[in-house]
Amino acid sequence: MKNIAAGRAIARLRSWFPDREFFMRSEGQVRFIKISSRTQMIAAGAATAFVLVWALSMATMALSSYLSAHDRASLLHREAKVATAESRVNAYRDDLGKVKDDLNRRQDFIEKTVQAHMGDLPKDGKAGETVSDSTSEAAATVKKVSLELPEAAALAAIEARQLTFIEGLTRIADRRAAAAEAKLASLGVNPQMALAAMDDRAAQGGPLIPMATAADGSIDPRFQRFGLSLARMEALERSVAGLPQVLPASLEYISSGFGFRANPFTGGGGEFHPGLDFKGPYGAPIYAAAPGVVSFVGQRSGYGNCVEIDHGNGLVTRYAHMSGFRTVQGKPVIAGEVIGLIGSTGRSTGPHLHFEVRINDRPVNPRPFLEAAPHVFEKVGSAPASNSAR
Structure with missing residues (x-):
């Protein structure tokens, strides 16, 4: 079977390349040139091989050029990314003053709004009060940050303002709670009954939505204390609001x-x-x-x-x-x-x-x-x- 297939292939090639004769006339003489089928096939094979070698060499050169260009482009891209990141860091450093100003303006807004509705926040503690005072600690922190990380000094100062503000809010909540407690006691109402409602966990529920002041989920004790003071103030003032304070009939x-x-x-x-x-x-x-x-x-x-x-x-x-x-x-x-x-x-x-x-x-x-x-x-x-x- 193989010999038959090979014979058929050779026969087909010979049909493509039959024996050919060419004649040439020169100075009155006629010459005949005969090119056999075998010679034509050898010449065709040589030409095909040459074309393949040329095409392969051109493809290799093109691929090499592409890879070289890709490497250069990749290098340029990485350089551009590094340059962009450095420029953004520099821009942020240059703009840190604006960030600080924005934070200060926001803190001003919060403090003025609270002051308009609650009055001036107490900055100094009274005898018997248990609210923390972070003034000295915050000042030391600002000083240390200014020496070791000067660009963050402004942020440390804003943090000190926050702590002073939250402690002031805690003091005013405690003082309002104390006033409500005294009012209840003066009328013969036991304030502890109002406060007991804070510890009653019956009939409570809802989704778990933790509150935190740090990325790790923890909460600053000063902020936690503020939340507890607000809850105590609310319970006592709610009891005061429930006291009879409206005339039950038109007063004749x-x-x-x-x-x-x-x-x-x-x-x-x-x-x-x-x-x-x-x-x-x-x-x-x-x-x-x-x-x-x-x-x-x-x-x-x-x-x-x-x-x-x-x-x-x-x-x-x-x-x-x-x-x-x-x-x-x-x-x-x-x-x-x-x-x-x-x-x-x-x-x-x-x-x-x-x-x-x-x-x-x-x-x-x-x-x-x-x-x-x-x-x-x-x-x-x-x-x-x-x-x-x-």
């Missing part, structure tokens, strides 16, 4: 005060009156004295139609002798919201509102609570007290 006059009084029905003997009586027309509105949740709507012995509002921390206000209800049990109310109408139900000699403040189910004088609202009792001082309504 107080017809009976808190404490000892004569029997309103007989005029003799004596009895303890656990609240304040606000005389008013039948059907006049009665208002919630503070925000809270309505805990009772109904009748109580001696009180007639009665509404009670729970303000948290053991504090409850009671509104009695109503002619009608305008709220329901379990409803959250805001200070000044209408909850009922003045009447004379229960043990009463005429239309009025009996208003009580109770702490842990013990009645206390409502007047100090209401006096916390500015000018709330201006009319009371000029109005004569009466025992006409109890």
